[in-house]
Amino acid sequence: MRNQTSDTHAPIHPAPDTTRTRRSLRATRAGRRRLVIAGAIATAGLLAGTGFTVKSAVDTQQRVEATAAITEATGLHRDQLGAYATVAEAKAIDTAKDTLAVAQTALQAADGKVDASGLASSVASLGDYERLPLGSLVDLTRQTKEQAAQAAAAAAEFDRAQAEQAAAAAAALAAANTPDGAKAYARDLAASQYGWGDDQFQCLVNLWQKESGWNYQAMNASSGATGIPQSLPGSKMATAGADWQTSAATQVRWGLGYIAGSYGTPCSAWSHSQSVNWY
Known part of the structure; x- marks a missing residue:
């Protein structure tokens, strides 16, 4: 005869709330x-x-x-x-x-x-x-x-x-192109190319001071002589450079060549200028 009080059963758990579970899964998936x-x-x-x-x-x-x-x-x-x-x-x-x-x-x-x-x-x-x-x-x-x-x-x-x-x-x-700049260039070129020292350079300073005041834009209104060396006509200076109208250096190069070819030295050119008022 079985003992009714000793009969054991598996623990009884409450049934899962399937509706809540489905909602949770849907929410997670969403x-x-x-x-x-x-x-x-x-x-x-x-x-x-x-x-x-x-x-x-x-x-x-x-x-x-x-x-x-x-x-x-x-x-x-x-x-x-x-x-x-x-x-x-x-x-x-x-x-x-x-x-x-x-x-x-x-x-x-x-x-x-x-x-x-x-x-x-x-x-x-x-x-x-x-x-x-x-x-x-x-x-x-x-x-x-x-x-x-x-x-x-x-x-x-x-x-x-x-x-x-x-x-x-x-x-x-x-x-x-300033008078001082033109003089500095002329001094260097006179010494390096022609071997003229300070005595000849001083004659050159006197000569071109009289002719143009060392102004590359100088022009004689009556004769048309142009530039620092007072070239006549001014276009002669194109043999020293196409920029003869705007470059004191070009005018100086031409002028020194002219003096060397025509008078030998600046002092000879200056002496001639003092005698006849031109060179």
Whole structure:
């Protein structure tokens, strides 16, 4: 006879609340789905939307990953995602067109100044931007943009150096064109080319002080004699340089040659001038 009081049973647990469990699972799945969609949308932001960048949009690997993420998260077919590729291609073409215009301007600026053969080659290739594969188009656009910037910078540096040289030359010319500058040049040239010392130079100072006051722009209104040495006509001084009208140094070179050929020394020319009032 069984002992009723000793009969044992497995512990009795309350029945699970299946409705609450299903709701919890749905909420969890929905949350995960929202995270996936949000990540997919963020990834898709590389292809379209605010902050769009062509480089990111057309990168092949990123486009593949973005497309896969959107497909998984939204259930859209790949052919429904073609708009992203279309936008990327349009953006890349617009960028290439703009870059081409900038590069052509840089080529013009660099012409005759710096070697821009690499940029010229890239510009020629980028001219077919409407027919280039998307990946090649982006790479070529980036390369052309970099080369254009380098060429423009090199051309600007060339122009700056040329401007500095021109300014220095102008300053030197202006200094040489003063009476003191002309005298200093004449002293050096008289000694180095003709072997005339300070005594001869002093005669030269006296002679040309009387003739023109060492003013390269001096002109005798009655005779037409011109410049520091009072050449008659002034165009004779062109044998010493085409800039004879604007350069005291050119006038001095011609004048010293004239004195050496006609009088032998400045003191002989000065003596003649004192006697007859001309030389």
